[in-house]
Amino acid sequence: MRGETVFKKTFNRTLEYLITSELKRPLPSENILTERLKASRTTVRKVLEELHARKIIKGSAAKWLVARHPKPTDFFPDNETVTTSAQVEKKFMEWMLRGDRKAGDIVNGLELARQFEVSTSAIREYLNRFSRFGLIERRPNSSWIIRGFTKEFALELFEIRELFETRSAIAFATQSENSPTWQSLRKLESEHRALLKTISNRHQDFSDLDERFHRLVNNASKNRFIVDFYDIISLIFHYHYQWNKVDEKQRNRAAILEHLDYIDALTSRDPKRVVLACMSHLNSARKTLLASINVQSASAADQQQ
Amino acid sequence: MRGETVFKKTFNRTLEYLITSELKRPLPSENILTERLKASRTTVRKVLEELHARKIIKGSAAKWLVARHPKPTDFFPDNETVTTSAQVEKKFMEWMLRGDRKAGDIVNGLELARQFEVSTSAIREYLNRFSRFGLIERRPNSSWIIRGFTKEFALELFEIRELFETRSAIAFATQSENSPTWQSLRKLESEHRALLKTISNRHQDFSDLDERFHRLVNNASKNRFIVDFYDIISLIFHYHYQWNKVDEKQRNRAAILEHLDYIDALTSRDPKRVVLACMSHLNSARKTLLASINVQSASAADQQQ
DNA sequence: ATCCATTTTTTTGTTTATAAAAAACAGTTT
DNA sequence: AAACTGTTTTTTATAAACAAAAAAATGGAT
Secondary structure, three states, X not given: OXXXXXXXXXXXXXXXXXXXXXXXXXXXXXXXXXXXXXOOHHHHHHHHHXXXXXXXXXXXXXXXXXXXXXXXXXXXXXXXXXXXHHHHHHHHHHHHHHOOOOOOOEEXXXXXXXXXXXXHHHHHHHHHHHHHHOOEEEOOOOOEEEOOOOHHHHHHHHHHHHHHHHHHXXXXXXXXXXXXHHHHHHHHHHHHHHHHHHOOOOOOHXXXXXXXXXXXXXXXXXXXXXXXXXXXXXXXXXXXXXXXXXXXXXXXXXXXXXXXXXXXXXXXXXXXXXXXXXXXXXXXXXXXXXXXXXXXXXHHHHHHO | OOOOHHHHHHHHHHHHHHHHOOOOOEOOOHHHHHHHHOOOHHHHHHHHHHHHHOOOEEEEXXXXXXXXXXXXXXXXXXXXXXXXXXXXXXXXXXXXXXXXXXXXXXXXXXXXXXXXXXXXXXXXXXXXXXXXXXXXXXXXXXXXXXXXXXXXXXXXXXXXXXXXXXXHHHHHHOOOOOOOHHHHHHHHHHHHHHHHHHOOOOOOHHHHHHHHHHHHHHHOOOOXXXXXXXXXXXXXXXXXXXXXXXXXXXXXXXXXXXXXXXHHHHHHOOHHHHHHHHHHHHHHHHHHHHHHHHHXXXXXXXXHO
């Protein structure tokens, strides 16, 4: 019943590893592979068996040898390596954010299950977890109801975000000087500068960097509720910005500059400067999101016609 | 598969209603009963059928008449009227808060299912929903892990609570004068005064009043994240204080007085006074919780020996 | 004794099944 | 036509089944 996504993902990851390894070289022990591949030994063993069956490795369990380098066709296709829950998340977020769902609309679990081609339990499980993001609400013994991805939602989200992040930023700035986070900050700073130079080629990467930076700041709060709250931001940004490519390059450039200013302020350890830089960055982030919501609801309205 | 808890609960509620109604009086229509009993018409009809079978009502669907008053034995026992999920919540909270779970302990879904005598799906569903409260955490493809109901948890909880509630309280105080919430506040005030007089008899009710008061304040924020956050507070307080009866009377008396002061401050609409009253109340609430955690972990340690 | 491979046991992820409850539909009566 | 009851269809809550994956126990070699 359970899919084989973990196995396939681990298999692909192993192939990745074998590409760079020398032929006829013995593989590391199962225990070591387990750690490297981040799966259980049971799965690793299954992967090794499969590799043997496909003659990518030879010998016996005691000492596997690399027989040949893997070919692109050896890999399992990407879509077979995503878990049901990840699929549901992706499909649900599309359905939710692109489908122009209005506040008060009802979520029909059965219909979603049919539409997404997964079981109703997968939907139920997802909705239960998703409810904490404040976009849906449950009525007991009845269906879920949509609260709407609206301007109000974005404003409420950012109200909390500001509250949390200014507090975190101050906590960050007042950390002991020999906290390892300062080093992480410096590393992020240089990544920002690097990205600024090559922005034209890979402005994709900004999203990643953005998340890592803000998470670093928020983690300084040492408060699980603040840290966890970033999951919501992260999810919304991840899915929402995928479809809003307008001015992306410019937006990202501006954001990087703001981040650098923010990093400077943190390094100065001056609370006033920190709050200022933080607020000013979050303000423009909010503007971007709000603009983006307008664009989205307009295009959704178009599609409906 | 599904239990009949909704039916039984509705049945009991209907009996409650029939106690006060006159004999030989026709019952309201199904639609009206549906609204009053807060269940679907399907359930209401099933209840009516059962009442007829037991000869508590007579006649036909067109016009049911009260045949006799219900006896205490007619009621379904209380434990049959709680849904599985409510049962799981209760049992899980006991297990969690009284069992002296330590950070890093692993939650075994299968074992919990056996222990609580429910299916694993019920456990899964609950854990998923419960995860937002920050007491447990999921590791993918593996079990849930406990983050611990510790001093740290309480402090983190209260950090957010203060952040949220001071903001809400200010929003409350700066509401338009003709907002209906002012009336709710006045009503709560008089309930507080009433409770203060009879505190000796029913200091149970304080918990209820406390929740209603704080929810009213938090709702003024008009922010779903703030409003929803109160669910955590509410859950923790509900279960945690059930077992900490030491000095309860005194504590509640003090809290009522603080509430009254807080209400006064709100009524004055002076932000400074509001913040002061709010903070001072939350400070003592935190102290109470922290003291209570110490007591609990001490007694849990005793039990272990 | 320590490390590693094999085997066995346990636990989790997902689907499927089914009764309870809700909702929709269709006539009837007032 | 509004409000009611009878009937049918949908949807949800929960359990149960089962394969995948993880974890633990076992045994063997260095």
